Structures are given as C-alpha cells and as structure tokens.
Amino acid sequence: MDAEPQPSDAPKKGGWVTFPFIIATMAGLTLAAGGWSNNLIVYLINEFNIKSIDAAQIANIVNGCMALFPILGAILADSYLGSFIVILVSSFVSTVGIVVLSLTSTLDPLKPTPCENDQSPCMGPSKAQIGILYTSLALSTMGVAGTRFTLATMGADQFGNQKHQVVFFNWHFFTMYVATLVSMVGIVYIQDNVSWGLGFGLSGAANLIGLVAFVLGGRYYQLLKPQGSPFTRLACVLVAAFRKRKSLLSPKIEDYCQEPQPEGSNLMITTPTTSFKFLNHAALVSPGDMNPDGSINKPWNLCTLQQVEDLKTLIRISPIWSTGILLHTPIATQMSLIVLQSLAMDRHLGARFQIPAGSMMIFVMISTSISLAIINRFLLPTLHKLTHTSPTPLKRIGIGHILTISSMALSALVESKRVTTAQTHNLTDNSIVPMSVFWMVPQLVVVGVGEAFMFPGQVMFYYQEFPKSIKSTAAAMVALFIGIAFYLGTAVIDFIRKQQGGCLMVSMMGGWIMFIGC
Template identity: 75%
Template sequence: MAGEPQPSGAPTKGGWITFPFLIATMAGLTIAAGGWTNNIIVYLINEFNIKRIDAAQIANIVNGCTALFPILGAILADSFFGSFTIISVSSLISLAGILLINLTAILDTLKPAPCENGLTVCMAPSKTQLAILYTSLALSSMGLAGTRFTLATMGADQFDNPKHQGVFFNWHFFTMYAGTLVSVVGIVYVEDNVGWGLGYGLCVAANLIGLAIFVVGKRYYRLMKPQSSPFTGLACVIVAAFRKRKVFLSSKSEDYWQETHAGGTKFVKTTPTNSFKFLNHAAIITHGDTTSDGFIKKPWNLCTLQQVEDFKTLIRIFPLWSTGILLCTPLAMQMSLVVLQALAMDRHLGPTFQISAGTMMVFVMLSTSISLAIIDRFLLPTFEKLTGTSPTPLQRIGVGHALNILSMAISAIVESKRLATARSHNLHGNTVVPMSVFWMVPQLVVVGVGEAFHFPGNVSLYYQEFPKSLKSTAAAMVAMFIGIAFYLGTAIVDFLRKTTGWLPNGINDGRMDNVYWVLTVIALINFGYYLICSWLYEYQNVEKNELSSSSPCPC
C-alpha cells in the first residue's frame, strides 16, 4: 500500500506519536476479548445449562472464527476500505456483541432458569435465548477478528524504518500477551467469584475505552490508500491459463507479458519456470491482448509473468502450509478439553482460594513468553556461535512439531491418572476428583515452549517466502490455518462422540485419555508429513530476513 499524498507544507503524520494510541487500543480490545473468550465454556455450562462437550464445541467454533476471519479483514482493509475504517467498524461490532453477552448475564429472561444441585436434567435454553446468545458470540468474534491483525498492519504502516517496525511488532505482541493475562487472571476471576454481569461489564468498558482512544488518535495516523487486491491477480492467472489452454507455449521471453511500469512495459530477459507449465499460458501474449500503446486490453485474458510465478510460489508452499492445520488441531482441541478437566479436578490453591478453570491457559502464555525471551537471548546466539548460522524457519517449526507430540502424550498420561483416581473413589459424572489441577501444568508448559518455536517460525517462513504482493497477508495465513484447525477439531470431537463412548457429558465416565492418544498419533503422522515436505521444499527467497522471534501468532 502506498501512503496518502500529503499537501505541500503539511505536517508529517505517523511515527512514534501514534504508538501510545495504537498500543492502548490493542490493550483495551485484548482485555475485552480475553475476558469473554477464555471463560466462555464455563459460562455456557453454568448459566445456559449447555452440556459440557457441546459447550467445548461452541468454544471451538468461536475460536475458529476469531482465527479465520482476520484474512477477510486484511483483504477488506488492503483492497477497499483501509485499516482505520476496518478497525473502527470491527471495534463497534465487538462492542455490540460483548454488550449483548453482558445483557444475557444480567437479564434473567435471556437465559434459562438455574440448574439446581442434584438434578440430572436441567432446563434447556429456548430457541430465542439461543438465538440471542449465538448472535452475541458471532458479533464479538467478527469484531475481534477484524482488529487483531489489522492493528498490527496499521501500526507498521506508521514507520518507514524496518527496525522501528520490528520494535512496534514486539510491543504489539507483548501487549496482546499482557492484556490476555490481565483478563485471564483478573476478569475471569471476577466472573467466577463476583458475578458474570460485572465481569462482562468490565469487558464492555475495556472495549469502549480502546475504541475511544483509537478514534482520538486519528489526526496523528498515517492513513494508507487501499489498493486492488493481489488475490484478484492470482485469480486472473487461473482464468487466463484456462482460456488459453490450447495456445502453444513459447521459449522466447518476449512472447510473455512482463512487469509493467508507468510509461509502458518493461521487458526483462526472463521466461517462465518449467514447473506447473500449464499456468504459463496466462502470461503468453496473443493477438488482441494488448492495446496499441502497450497496455492490457482484456485483464482476464493476460497476466504478468510475475503474477504467474507468484501463483506458483503459493502452490509450492501449500504442502508446508497444510501441515500447520494438523499442528494446531490437537492444540485447539486441548484448549477446550483442559477446561473440562479442570472443572472436574481440585482447583484449590491453599485452604480457601480456588482458581478458575478458564485460567489454566495462563500457564501456556507464561511458558510462551518466557521461552521467547530465552530463545531470543540465549538459544539463538548459542546456536549461531556453535554452527556459524541461524536456525532456519523450517528447523524452528520442526522443534515445535516435536514438542506438540510430547505435550499430547503427557496430556494422555495425566488424564489416565485422573480417571484412575476417579474410579478408585467411585466417582461418576463430573464430580470433582481429589487430584490437583496443577498436574496439568507440565503439558501446558510444553505447549507454550512449542508455540515459542513454531509460531514465530511459521510467521518468518511465510513472510520470507510469500510474494511481495502478499507480504501483508503472510501473518494472516498463519491465523487462517489456526481457524481451520479449530473447525477440524470440532469435527473430530463430533466423530469420536458418535463412534465411541470416550466423550460423554460426564467425563469421569468416559475415556478422554484415548482422545489424547489419538491426537498424539495424529501429531506424529503430521510430523512425518512435515519432514517430507520440508525436505523437498526449496527456499524461493535466499534472503534471511526473518521476523523477530518475539512475534508469535498464538493459537
């Protein structure tokens, strides 16, 4: 994107003066989002009488939306409306959604009657109550998705110096982690121990403050003009190649349409690569494709050679990208299952204080944050001293795969012990088992260390390898496979519920340990697939321009 032209003598916009506005906006929106997303399973179970596995499934769908929709937000911001408009509108949408969730917590008519202790059958929510609940979740999810990555892009647009952009990214992701920790530790505690109305009310206030700060800072922002979507050019390659499928390919560079610049066409002595030769038809020049002054007459009949090669790059990297889906699927399922396990375990810290089930993921965040610092300040420098080179993105992702497998295996072992304890005490349903919830900390710590390796590695890989026209979309592509992973995890849970007895509503009567073993096998097979893909893959860009290791994209 190019910056909007500034009138002569106009003050320069952008720079560090925008930093406090954008970071404060990120903090407010993150605290608001973390307050409702991290405890949504408990809310659905306790306030809407939704069965536990069903609540986990709903949470997976919500998380999938928040991870998948940033792609749509990035395309709309880059191609049509600009980042400022998308962030403002998305913040309003999330505010409306969280406000509606808050109303369901405050007004008794918007939720079913409370389920009394000892009852095996509780009153289910009505269709109207479910419709309002699902509307609130949809609005909140779409609003969150429209701001999370668009804010990062807009922040980077305020700086011309790549080092300053890197510093902003570091603070952006630090703020995202810090805001999530505040919401998980503070707001979730309020929801569980004081009241859902007050907890969600704090989320509304945080969202409103973040939006207000963002709008106030508008006069300082450097706003960028939206450009045509690069995805249009990629679609053109498919259409043009199909239309010209019967045209004979040439070995001469002048027979192919090259990059255009102001003033006409610049022919470079290059010819298309031989891989995926069918796509080369899209760039070959035929009669009637161009005007007399050297411009394309029919855009969907002719593409530049660079567009063809960009499309080939995406095809080459797709197998590696697909491994990220099954890398995140076990993690996505674990996020929900851990909450269900925590509800059926001893959560006391001391004689009186009891931690919230939704706060268990704080151990992942702390582990990731600490690991990032250790990797950046100790492991990477040590690796470079010993080998003389920096670890490649593929190597870092590979370590993450291995740690993912280890985490799922530990999860299976811990759940086996929890079930054995339940049976030894003859406990059924969702009765709390006399086993500390902190038994699950090791598996969550391993997950966090793995994220510190594979998420920055994935972001670095796609930012380095994606075509220049798609650089701003590279990070969102990581979010995209995270979103797909949540939906795939939902499908796997549905399949296991229908074909096995492992996931009943009362988890003490099931075999959740077998679910974790299945995830371990899936992760192991996917790791083998990843090793094959990474072995066959050849880096397209030899530059070692990697993003800072402090810039993960957390599941």
C-alpha cells in the same frame, strides 16, 4: 498497495510514533476478547444450563470463527476498505457484542432460571434467550476477527526497515499474550467469584479503551491504499493458463506481459521461472491480447508475469502452511476440553482458594510471554554474537513443531494417569478425581514455549514471502489453519461422541487421550 501521497508540508507518517497507539489498541482489544471468551464454557454451563460437552462444542465453534474470520477481514483490508476502516468498524462491532453479552448475564429475562441442586429436570434457555446469546457471540467474534491480524499487518506497515518490523512483531505478540494472561487471571476470577456482569463489563470497557487509542493515533498512521481484490488477479492466472494451454512457451522475455512501470522507473523486469511452468502460459502474449497503448485488452486471457509469480509463491508456501492444520488440531481441542478436564480434578491451591477452570490456559500465556522475552532479549542476540547469524523464520517454526509434539506426549501421560485414577476409585461422572490439576502444568508450559517460537516465526515468514498485494492475508494465514483445526477437532469429538453412545473418549495426534464421561 501504495502509500497515499502526502503533501510536501505534511508531517511524516508512520514510524515509531505510531507504536504506542497500536500497542495500546492491541492490549485493550486482546484483554476484552480474552475476558469474554476464556471462561465461555463455564458461563454456558452455570448460567445458561447447557450440557458440558455441548458448551465445549459451542466454544470450539466460537474459537474457530475467531481464528477463521480474520482472513475475511484481511481480504477486506487488502482489497476494498483498507486496514484503518476494517479495524475501526470491527472494534465498534465487538464493543456492541460484549455489551449485549453483559446484558445476558445481568438481566433475568435474557437467561434461563438458575438450576437448584435438587431441581430435575433443569430448564435450558428458550429460543429467544439462545438467539440473543448467539447474536452477542457473533458480534463479539466478528469484532475480534476484523482486528486481530489486520492490526498486526497495519503495525508492520508503519516501518520500512525489516529489522524494525521484526521488533514490532515481537512486541505485538508479547503484548497479545500478556493481555490474554491478565484477562485469564483477573477477569475470569471476577466472573467466577464476584459477578459475571462485572467481568463482561470490564471486557467491554477494555474494548472501548482500545478503540479510543486507535482513533487517537489516526493522524500519525501511514495508510496503504487498497487496489482491488488480489484473489481475482490470482484466479485470472489459472483461467488464462488453461485457455492458452496448447500454446508453445517462448524463451524470449519480450513475449511475456510485464507489469506497467512508471516512466523513469528502475524496477527490475520479471523473468518467468521454470517451476510450475504451465502457469507461464497465462503471461504469454497472443494476437489481440494487448491494446495499442500497451494495456491488457482481455484480463481473463492475459496476465502479467508478476501475477503468475505471485500465484507460484502461494503454491510454494502451501505445504508449510498445511502442516499447521493437523499439528494444531490437538492444541485447539485442548483449549476447550481442558476446562472440562479441570472441572473434574482437584483445583485447590491451599485450603480455601480454588483455581478457576477457565484460567488453566494461563500457564500457556505465562510460558509464551516469558519465552518471547527470553528469545528476543537473550537467545537471539547471543546466537547472533556466536554465529553472526540469526534463526530464520522456518527454523523457528520447526523448533515450535518439535515442542508441540513433545507437549502432546506429556498430555498422553498425564491423562492416562487421570483416567486410571478415576477408574481405580470407581468415580461417578460428576465426581472430582483426587488428582491435582497442576499435573497438567508441564504440558501447558511446553505448549507455550512452542508457540513463542512458532507463531512469530510463521507470521514473519508469511509477511516476508507473500506478494505485496496480500500482506494482510499473509498475516491472517496463521489464524486460518488454527480455525480449520478448531472445526476439525469439533468434528472428531462429535463423531466419537455419537459412536460411543454419549460417552466421550477422544484419541488425538501425539498420543493425547482425553476422557470426559457420559
């Protein structure tokens, strides 16, 4: 993608002048998303009379969509609309969705009759009520998906210096986690103790503020022009290589198709690499493939060497990307089931205050935010002074993996103790286990430290390694495997639930065991 040409007298676009607007947008949108999604399970159980495990499954699906859909937003941004339009429209859509969700909590006709302690059976939502609820969740989810990683890529596009991009990514993730932390503490507390309508209303206001901040910075942004779908170009490589599979590869560079270069350009000529050699057939020029003016006559018969190398880059990165799916499956499951686990434990902090179950992930956010600051301001500069080098993105990813596995081992120990305590006291399904919820804090802290190493490392790695034509897609690849992990966790829980006849015992990777009940 190329930057739009600017008149000679036009002000310079991009740079640090755009930083306050993009960060303010990220803060507002993240605060809004966390405000309506973090306590969704409790809202479905208490206000819509939905069974606890069903509410967890719904939340898993919503979280999966919030993680998977950014790839669609990134494709639209890269291929057709550009990042600015995608972020603008998505922010408006999420505002509408949160407003509708607020109405479901304030208008009695839009939610079922509240359950009384002695009411049996408890009436669930009608089809119309559940339809409006799902519509609000769909709009809110699509809005989040269209902005989360596209905004990160657009922010990085404002800086031509790679060091400035690294600094931006660190501040971007720091802002994202701090805003999520504020929503978990403030908005969730308001929802549990004051009013659901006020809590959702504050989320809508934050979303609107983020949208306004983004629009106000429009005059300063450096916008990249989309150049059509890059995935079509990559698909052409596979088709052309298959069609020419019987052709003999040539050792001469002149026999391969190159990207058209502007007159007087000093761009390097692409040389075919020996890895995945079969794909080189796609760039091999055959009679009739080229027009007299040098343009490609049949795009599905001939591709440029740059297209071939772009596809090879994706293939090389795919093993690293795929490892994140299984690793994040227990974490994705933990994000929803930890709420149910907290509801069954002693959440008191002092005699009167009780921690909201939807706020337990706050310990992950605190840990990640502090770790990001320490890594960026102390650890990396210290390592650079001592070794004159900095950890590569791959090393940061590896450290994050080790910490994530360690957190699952801690989870196994804590959950084993919780289950043993429940069995010792012969507790019923709805009873509170006499065990403090703070037993879960160490595992959540370790998860947070792992995310501080892993997520920025992954985004920086994909942004640096992916072809220029799909930079936004590169940033969204992190969200893609998280979304797949959410759905995989949902499928595992549903399968085990059916096999156990309604009693759920989930055994996940890393030795983590979660008992929910019948």
